Amino acid sequence: xxxxxxxxxxxxxxxxxxxxxxxxxxxxxxxxxxxxxxxxxxxxxxxxxxxxxxxxxxxxxxxxxxxxxxxxxxxxxxxxxxxxxxxxxxxxxxxxxxxxxxxxxxxxxxxxxxxxxxxxxxxxxxxxxxxxxxxxxxxxxxxxxxxxxxxxxxxxxxxxxxxxxxxxxxxxxxxxxxxxxxxxxxxxxxxxxxxxxxxxxxxxxxxxxxxxxxxxxxxxxxxxxxxxxxxxxxxxxxxxxxxxxxxxxxxxxxxxxxxxxxxxxxxxxxxxxxxxxxxxxxxxxxxxxxxxxxxxxxxxxxxxxxxxxxxxxxxxxxxxxxxxxxxxxxxxxxxxxxxxxxxxxxxxxxxxxxxxxxxxxxxxxxxxxxxxxxxxxxxxxxxxxxxxxxxxxxxxxxxxxxxxxxxxxxxxxxxxxxxxxxxxxxxxxxxxxxxxxxxxxxxxxxxxxxxxxxxxxxxxxxxxxxxxxxxxxxxxxxxxxxxxxxxxxxxxxxxxxxxxxxxxxxxxxxxxxxxxxxxxxxxxxxxxxxxxxxxxxxxxxxxxxxxxxxxxxxxxxxxxxxxxxxxxxxxxxxxxxxxxxxxxxxxxxxxxxxxxxxxxxxxxxxxx
Amino acid sequence: xxxxxxxxxxxxxxxxxxxxxxxxxxxxxxxxxxxxxxxxxxxxxxxxxxxxxxxxxxxxxxxxxxxxxxxxxxxxxxxxxxxxxxxxxxxxxxxxxxxxxxxxxxxxxxxxxxxxxxxxxxxxxxxxxxxxxxxxxxxxxxxxxxxxxxxxxxxxxxxxxxxxxxxxxxxxxxxxxxxxxxxxxxxxxxxxxxxxxxxxxxxxxxxxxxxxxxxxxxxxxxxxxxxxxxxxxxxxxxxxxxxxxxxxxxxxxxxxxxxxxxxxxxxxxxxxxxxxxxxxxxxxxxxxxxxxxxxxxxxxxxxxxxxxxxxxxxxxxxxxxxx
Numbered sequence: 001x002x003x004x005x006x007x008x009x010x011x012x013x014x015x016x017x018x019x020x021x022x023x024x025x026x027x028x029x030x031x032x033x034x035x036x037x038x039x040x041x042x043x044x045x046x047x048x049x050x051x052x053x054x055x056x057x058x059x060x061x062x063x064x065x066x067x068x069x070x071x072x073x074x075x076x077x078x079x080x081x082x083x084x085x086x087x088x089x090x091x092x093x094x095x096x097x098x099x100x101x102x103x104x105x106x107x108x109x110x111x112x113x114x115x116x117x118x119x120x121x122x123x124x125x126x127x128x129x130x131x132x133x134x135x136x137x138x139x140x141x142x143x144x145x146x147x148x149x150x151x152x153x154x155x156x157x158x159x160x161x162x163x164x165x166x167x168x169x170x171x172x173x174x175x176x177x178x179x180x181x182x183x184x185x186x187x188x189x190x191x192x193x194x195x196x197x198x199x200x201x202x203x204x205x206x207x208x209x210x211x212x213x214x215x216x217x218x219x220x221x222x223x224x225x226x227x228x229x230x231x232x233x234x235x236x237x238x239x240x241x242x243x244x245x246x247x248x249x250x251x252x253x254x255x256x257x258x259x260x261x262x263x264x265x266x267x268x269x270x271x272x273x274x275x276x277x278x279x280x281x282x283x284x285x286x287x288x289x290x291x292x293x294x295x296x297x298x299x300x301x302x303x304x305x306x307x308x309x310x311x312x313x314x315x316x317x318x319x320x321x322x323x324x325x326x327x328x329x330x331x332x333x334x335x336x337x338x339x340x341x342x343x344x345x346x347x348x349x350x351x352x353x354x355x356x357x358x359x360x361x362x363x364x365x366x367x368x369x370x371x372x373x374x375x376x377x378x379x380x381x382x383x384x385x386x387x388x389x390x391x392x393x394x395x396x397x398x399x400x401x402x403x404x405x406x407x408x409x410x411x412x413x414x415x416x417x418x419x420x421x422x423x424x425x426x427x428x429x430x431x432x433x434x435x436x437x438x439x440x441x442x443x444x445x446x447x448x449x450x451x452x453x454x455x456x457x458x459x460x461x462x463x464x465x466x467x468x469x470x471x472x473x474x475x476x477x478x479x480x481x482x483x484x485x486x487x488x489x490x491x492x493x494x495x496x497x498x499x500x501x502x503x504x505x506x507x508x509x510x511x512x513x514x515x516x517x518x519x520x521x522x523x524x525x526x527x528x529x530x531x532x533x534x535x536x537x538x539x540x541x542x543x544x545x546x547x548x549x550x551x552x553x554x555x556x557x558x559x560x561x562x563x564x565x566x567x568x569x570x571x572x573x574x575x576x577x578x579x580x581x582x583x584x585x586x587x588x589x590x591x592x593x594x595x596x597x598x599x600x601x602x603x604x605x606x607x608x
Numbered sequence: 609x610x611x612x613x614x615x616x617x618x619x620x621x622x623x624x625x626x627x628x629x630x631x632x633x634x635x636x637x638x639x640x641x642x643x644x645x646x647x648x649x650x651x652x653x654x655x656x657x658x659x660x661x662x663x664x665x666x667x668x669x670x671x672x673x674x675x676x677x678x679x680x681x682x683x684x685x686x687x688x689x690x691x692x693x694x695x696x697x698x699x700x701x702x703x704x705x706x707x708x709x710x711x712x713x714x715x716x717x718x719x720x721x722x723x724x725x726x727x728x729x730x731x732x733x734x735x736x737x738x739x740x741x742x743x744x745x746x747x748x749x750x751x752x753x754x755x756x757x758x759x760x761x762x763x764x765x766x767x768x769x770x771x772x773x774x775x776x777x778x779x780x781x782x783x784x785x786x787x788x789x790x791x792x793x794x795x796x797x798x799x800x801x802x803x804x805x806x807x808x809x810x811x812x813x814x815x816x817x818x819x820x821x822x823x824x825x826x827x828x829x830x831x832x833x834x835x836x837x838x839x840x841x842x843x844x845x846x847x848x849x850x851x852x853x854x855x856x857x858x859x860x861x862x863x864x865x866x867x868x869x870x871x872x873x874x875x876x877x878x879x880x881x882x883x884x885x886x887x888x889x890x891x892x893x894x895x896x897x898x899x900x901x902x903x904x905x906x907x908x909x910x911x912x913x914x915x916x917x918x919x920x921x922x923x924x925x926x927x928x929x930x931x
Contacts, residue, residue: 227746235825249750249900338825340816340897346650412817413896589750590899593826 015451018118019050026054029072036060036067041123042098051110051542053121055101058133061109061124065139068111068122076111077429079136080119080544081570082146083108083555084154086180088128091559092538104128105156108555108568109136110542114429114443117450119544126156135161142432145578153178153266163214168259168607172205177267184264184271208243213255215245222247227589231260235338235593238603242580242592249588254581261607269567273533274300275374275509277564281554282368284569285605287327288548289359291320293372296554298453298543300374303558304536306505310497312376313455318389318492319362319371320454321485325396326355327548328478328485331600335475336407338597339416344407351399358388374509374534376502386493393490400482408476421583421595422470431582432575435550436481437599440474442467447546454545459488471598478600507534532562549573549600569608573601624705624715631704635848640666642848642889649893676837684834685742692739693839696732696846700853703728707856708783710866710873721782722774725857726767729812732850733759736814736821739843740831751830754900755821758811761907762818765915766808772801772922773861786865795862800918802862804911809854811907813847816892820900855884 023040030038037060041053056064068076085106087093093100103125111120124133135158136143147158148167155176158164166173175182183189210217210226218224230241239260245253265284269277281292294316301308308316329352333345356366362385363369363378371378407413423433425441438445444465448456464480466473502508511529515522528535538560544553550572559565576599584592618626640655640663647654655662680686706721708714718724733755740752774780776797777788785794795802811818822830832843859865859880866873898906 225746225749227750233828249753336896340819340823340825341895342646342816343650343893346652350651410896412898415902416896416899588899588901590823590826590897 015050015117018116019052022052022113022116022118022120025073026052030067033063033067033071036064038064038122039101041094041100051119051121053123053540055123055125058107058124058126061122062134062136062139064122065109065111065136068120069139074113074115076113076116076120078112078114078434079109079140079142079146079432080112080551081108081110081553081555081568082136082143082150083110083568083570084150084156084178085557085566086154086178089180090557090565101125105131105154107133107150107156110555110570114445114450119542131155132157132159134159135164137161140432141430142575142578145574152176155179166259168262170202170205170259172202177264182267184267210243210245213243215243215253215255219247224252229589229592231257235596237334237596237601240577240601240603240606242596244589244592246589249590251584251587251589251592254584254592256577256580258577258603258606261603263604263608265608266567266569269564271563273562274536274564275533277567278372279368279370281569282370283604284571284608285327285547285549285552285573285602286367287323287330287602288552288605289319289323289326289367290316290363290369290371291323291327291545291547292552293370294320294454295543295545295547295552296556297372297374298545299541299554299556300536302543303539303541303556304374304505304507304534306375306503306507308376308454308503309500310455311499312501312503314458314492314495314497315377315381315501316372316454317456317459318489318496319359319369319377321488321492322355322359322389324485324548325482326352326359327600328482329355331478332403332407332475332482335597335600336413338593339413341407341410341413344403347399347403351396354392354395358385358392361385361388373502374507375505376500376508380501381496386496389489389493393486393493396486397483400479404479408479414472416590417472417475417594417598418468418470420471420587420591421598422468423579423583424469427582428469431579433550433579434575435546435548435572436474436477437550437576439463440466440477441469447544447551451544453543459491461487461491471594474598474600507536509534535560535562536564544570547572549602549605550576571605571608573599573603573605576601577606618712620715623713627704627709627713627715628701631701631849631852632845635845635852636666636670638848638851638885639669639844641885642892645886645889646893649890670841673838673841678837678839681743681745681834683744685744688738688742689834690839692735692742693835693842693846695735695738697842697849699728699731699735700846700849703853704849704856706782707853707860708786708865709856709877713874714783717781717783719779719781722770722780722785726763729766730759730763732812732846735843735846736831739835740821743831743834745834747827747829747833748831751821751823751827751833754823755814755831757900758814758818758820758903758907761904762808762811762911765804765907765912766812768912768915768919769801769804769808770861771919772798775922775926782860782865786860786867789864789867793862793864793867798862798918798922800914801922802858804915804918805861806858807911809858810888810891811903813850813854813888815847815851815888817895817897818903819897820903823897825897851885851888852881855881855888858884 036056038054038056041055085108087103087106105126107124109122135147145167147161148164150156151158151164152166152169153176225246227244227246229244230236231239241257243255243257244251265280268280278293281296282289284292329348333348336344359369360366361382363371425443428438428441442465444463446463449463461484464477464484466477504512506525511526513526516526536558538558540557542553542555544551552572553570555568556564557566583595644654655665658664658668680689703725705715706718706724736755737752740748773785773794776794777785779785814821832840835843859877863880866877868876
């Protein structure tokens with residue numbers, strides 16, 4: 001098999017200097033600190049989106065993270081992601097100078113520095129006999145849910161965590177699903193039976209005890225009411241549950257409960273071939289359509305060194321922005337609906353329907369086209385595509401002006417949402433908030449500008465910023481983003497490059513067929529890529545993008561196989577929901593609904 | 609309390625049953641009107657499958673509701689739970705007995721007609737409060753609490769807003785009030801009273817933007833969360849009866865009732881009432897919902913002083929004119 005493995009050749013990265021700066025600062029500034037040691041993994045800093053990787057021991061983790069968060073110059077303010085890897089069956093972990101430390105389970109902390117425009121990775125090697133690490137909830141409150149997730153899916157204990165319970169799986173679940181020995185399909189285990197005993201155990205587990213959720217039943221003066229909002233409720237946008245502790249209609253505490261939409265997308269990635277996993281990505285943020293394909297294919301292209309033709313890049317940008325508009329329109333309509341305005345959502349769904357008409361003409365699909373491919377897109381644009389899109393570009397702005405008057409300028413709506421659920425930039429970074437939720441706090445940080453991928457640097461557009469940080473500004477900001485997306489799409493239409501819609505690299509899926517009947521090497525490559533699917537070179541990669549709701553990335557580990565060894569999906573909605581209790585304490589139930597509406601989450605994006 | 613002489617051209621029983629049956633039928637029909645109108649305003653068809661223009665949708669809905677299981681939750685307070693929807697139907701229908709639809713059409717002309725309406729509309733809130741209490745459901749409870757607070761607050765100035773009309777007409781009897789408008793509709797001299805009563809009336813019938821007791825986006829279905837089948841149907845029709853009643857009352861008190869040239873009086877009455885009903889529906893299509901405390905502030909701090917001011921001004925003006 002080694003003979004058909006493609007070589008990875010990376011083009012020189014424009015961000016290499018940011019990584020080099022960091023490595024330099026790390027060396028010079030950490031010399032005085034004896035409380036932590038680290039080992040810098042030499043190979044990953046060379047990727048087109050480099051992420052310097054530091055290994056450290058679990059005892060030194062807290063001091064190192066504290067120092068990186070506030071000690072180092074231009075610090076890493078955000079805990080971008082926290083996950084783990086079950087390394088026990090992994091074959092390729094580097095050789096010689098790049099060989100990674102021995103580890104059964106590796107904890108992966110991904111940090112982001114806005115000043116440096118740099119993501120870094122901290123890894124902690126754990127022994128299977130002693131699966132425990134210190135909790136970092138004292139450094140970043142956002143780590144709370146992430147650590148619960150790692151505990152749930154890997155069974156790694158976090159010492160000092162305030163509430164380490166399962167978060168995605170049911171509380172009665174046996175085993176930890178992302179461990180390699182855990183079955184991926186029901187057919188790998190005995191058929192499911194529900195005995196009377198099992199049923200009663202399951203039902204008993206559903207009984208609500210406020211104490212288990214960290215809430216008290218009464219104060220000195222009053223007895224609280226507990227309201228179970230969801231998992232089925234008109235305003236929670238999917239299956240999301242919030243347990244509310246109420247004093248009258250005032251919220252004393254709120255505890256979100258997620259996991260109802262968990263489908264094990266990360267586990268599935270370990271079974272599916274690289275190519276056939278694409279449709280699963282579409283369903284992560286199901287309003288984002290092909291936007292979800294992008295971080296996945298970008299990561300793989302980076303891993304395998306697949307160059308993407310310009311035309312494919314611009315087609316991708318155009319489709320992504322179309323979906324950004326579609327997603328924001330759904331947000332806009334449901335936002336108005338959740339504060340009680342009935343009609344806008346109908347108008348906006350009609351616009352979205354027009355958008356889907358275009359998407360259908362181009363891709364053949366509507367909400368989940370799964371249309372991007374490793375190395376390009378699935379087909380070329382159809383004849384007359386530009387006319388369709390131009391029509392839409394001319395049509396939408398007038399509609400948006402109408403909605404301004406209907407929704408944004410409505411006095412009742414303003415009274416309901418202004419100053420509700422407000423937070424500042426520092427809090428946002430602390431809690432891992434990205435996307436419109438971050439930009440509404442006055443920080444114009446958008447990955448499309450800061451770290452352009454897929455030729456975004458070729459486009460002329462602005463990053464809308466508002467500084468109220470409240471529900472109203474989050475809505476206003478998305479409306480502005482629709483206008484900017486229209487601008488980007490117009491530029492795509494005007495300047496669509498000619499050329500091929502996919503790469504001629506051998507790992508492109510599906511591989512080009514042109515030369516297969518002429519030479520045997522191309523024929524073999526084509527046959528294998530179509531039957532097995534492509535074999536990705538071993539390595540680790542990650543390529544974040546600015547998705548509709550914030551930063552989305554796929555952290556992929558290839559073990560030189562036809563499928564992924566580990567795929568970690570970092571979604572924006574997950575940390576956003578974690579903030580809800582902080583935002584709604586002391587407010588009314590109606591305010592909670594407005595806050596939930598303004599966050600713009602998709603439960604599939606939270607639970608994966 | 610005697611039947612008005614003008615109503616004697618029709619036999620009393622015909623008046624009673626004719627009016628009661630037609631208002632119930634019209635209220636049920638309003639569900640179709642509302643859905644069609646909303647559809648029209650929201651760029652979608654609305655119910656258009658059953659019968660011509662979907663007109664028989666009402667019949668289909670009724671059949672469906674009748675054949676649904678008559679479900680009462682185990683934890684409900686059963687007698688109260690059953691009684692609550694009956695109260696709303698009964699009080700609303702009783703409210704119609706004082707409306708003079710046309711010179712010869714109307715059930716009874718009470719010399720305390722307006723007060724009787726207030727009594728009935730205050731009674732109607734019991735159905736919501738009792739229904740929510742008996743459901744033993746937290747969403748319903750919150751809805752009931754909101755309904756009680758809202759009705760109490762809004763009824764205060766609802767009554768006061770009408771006193772201007774009463775002073776101008778010099779009577780509580782609705783037929784006399786209509787006849788007093790022959791010189792000009794009260795909507796002009798009492799424009800403030802009209803606006804206030806319109807707001808209070810919308811609040812009274814729990815329609816957007818005052819639909820907080822059921823606020824589906826917050827409280828799922830509010831006070832009738834646990835109701836299904838025909839008991840839900842009664843709440844539903846009760847709401848439309850209340851829209852119809854408020855619209856009829858506004859027509860009677862401010863828009864000259866059946867008065868108007870050329871057309872037969874009953875048609876004038878229907879036309880004016882119909883337009884008001886349309887306004888109710890348009891409001892629902894257009895407005896978001898304020899928050900509970902904002903609603904209370906609006907009622908107590910703006911509407912009530914305004915209503916009192918209107919009362920004082922009207923009274924002062926009348927006294928000044930009388931010399």
